[in-house]
Amino acid sequence: MRKEFINYFRNPKTGNTFVLKNEVIEGDRIKAGILFDEKSGRECPVVNYIPRFVEPHNYADSFGLEWNTHFDTQYDYKSKHSISQERFEKETKWGSDLTGQLILEAGCGSGRFTAYAADTGATVLSFDYSNAVEANYKSNGQRENICISQANIFDMPFEENSFDKIYCIGVIQHTPDPEKALKTLVRYLKPGGSIVTDIYLKSFITCVVSPKYIVRAVTRHMNPAKLYKLCVKYVNLMWPLARLISRIPAIGKSLNWLMLVADYSRLLPDADDATLKEWAYLDTFDMLSPKYDIPATLKTYKRWHEEAGLVDIDVHYGYNGIEGRAKKRVTE
Ligand SMILES: C[S@@+](CC[C@H](N)C(=O)[O-])C[C@H]1O[C@@H](n2cnc3c(N)ncnc32)[C@H](O)[C@@H]1O
Incomplete structure (x- = not known):
């Protein structure tokens, strides 16, 4: 972390600022x-350049394993498709120049969107509850305008009403209380600021009859490392069949998802077998491992936006199920 970034942090319990002690400095970075x-009297350690405001182990541990194992699998330079960049630009619609603005990224995972937020010229404070922040730091930590921390949406170490923009992609359904997560994020947005989030869609087909939710009843309680190995074995075993099924017109790829083999051949049309398999390991684990997977209906998600005091609300079906874009009301 660069030294000047300390000024952005607050004790989540008291709102007080911090001073630095026992520091190990390397160049302009605080290493420890x-x-x-x-x-x-509260003390929050800086470990491996990253300030930590949460306990080292928590319900998001599976994501730490996932994103440290697959630190660059979904990065555009690796997939050679601009999937993450396009998704960031299409979901946010913020434009390319946000110089002078402050952006909060909640639940960064490996950080595949972090660099695109930083490319706008804004200062980006990016955090995750898990040690996926290590993966993000590895890829993006050297950028001058990115500050990565380990923190919890429900207990954020920042000043309320201080961010021009907040985005939270692929995260809210993985918290124990999605409604509270959205409403908490809004508190940190400046009046007039813009927030972009998404959540899985709750429907009869996606939830009640979905094999994923049936299998998850067991797998969400498993040790993440053991489950990851099992997912790799399962994908390897099913792979020859899954490649054949994938060729069935119209329904093949969806059938694979139903069989719990993440099939990305639609999104990555000219990817080689090894790349598709790597994405399948990652996303099969991503389906089965999270402690929480709590989707919402469009109507409910829209209501949460209204109750949070947001205006210009645009809640619609999108990439992850439901996407929400809105602004915080300016009070006179
Ligand atoms: C599916 S990943 C999405 C990561 C990234 N946004 C992306 O789309 O590639 C969900 C992330 O949310 C994080 N997360 C879950 N609960 C959180 C919380 N309470 N506070 C912060 N991050 C949280 C997890 O650790 C995980 O990295």
Whole structure:
């Protein structure tokens, strides 16, 4: 973390600022040390250049394993498709020049969107509950305008009403309380600021009769490392069959998803077998491992936006199920 980034952090419990102590500095970066709230006595460690405001292990541990194992699988330079860039630009519609603005990225995972937010010239504060932040730091931590921290949406170490823009992609359904997660994020947005989020769609087909939710009843309780190995074995076993099924016109790829083999051949039309398999390992694990997977209906998601005091609400079906774009009301 660069030294000046300390000014953005607040003790989540008191709102107090921090001072730095016991620091190990390398160039303009804090490699290790303690963020100390002199008034309350709270200490938050900086470990491997990343300030940590949460306990090292928590319900998001499976994501730490997922994103550290697949730190660049979904990066555009690796897939040679601009999937993440297009998704970031289409979901946010923020344009390419946000110089001088402050953006919050909640639930960064491997950080595949972080660099695109930073490319706008804004300062990007990016955080995740899991140690996926290590993966993000590896890819994006050297950028001057990116600050990565390990924190929890429900207990954020930032000032309320301070961000021009907030985005939270692929995250809200994976928290224990999606409604509270959305409404908490809004508190950190400046009046007039813009928030972009998404959530899985809740429907009879996607939830009640979906093999994923049936299998998850067991797998969400499993040790992540053991489950990951099992997912790799399962994908390897099913792969020859899945490649054949994938060729069935119209329904083949969906059938594979129903069989819990993540099939990305539609999104990555000219990808080789090894790439498709890597995405399948990642996303089969991503379906089965999260502690929480709580989708919502369009109507409910829209209502949460209204209750959060947002205006210019655009909640629609999109890439991840449902996407929401809105602004925080400016109060006179
Ligand atoms: C499916 S991943 C999405 C990562 C990234 N946004 C992407 O789309 O590639 C969901 C992420 O949400 C994070 N997450 C879950 N609950 C969280 C919380 N309470 N606070 C912050 N991050 C959380 C997980 O650790 C995980 O990295």
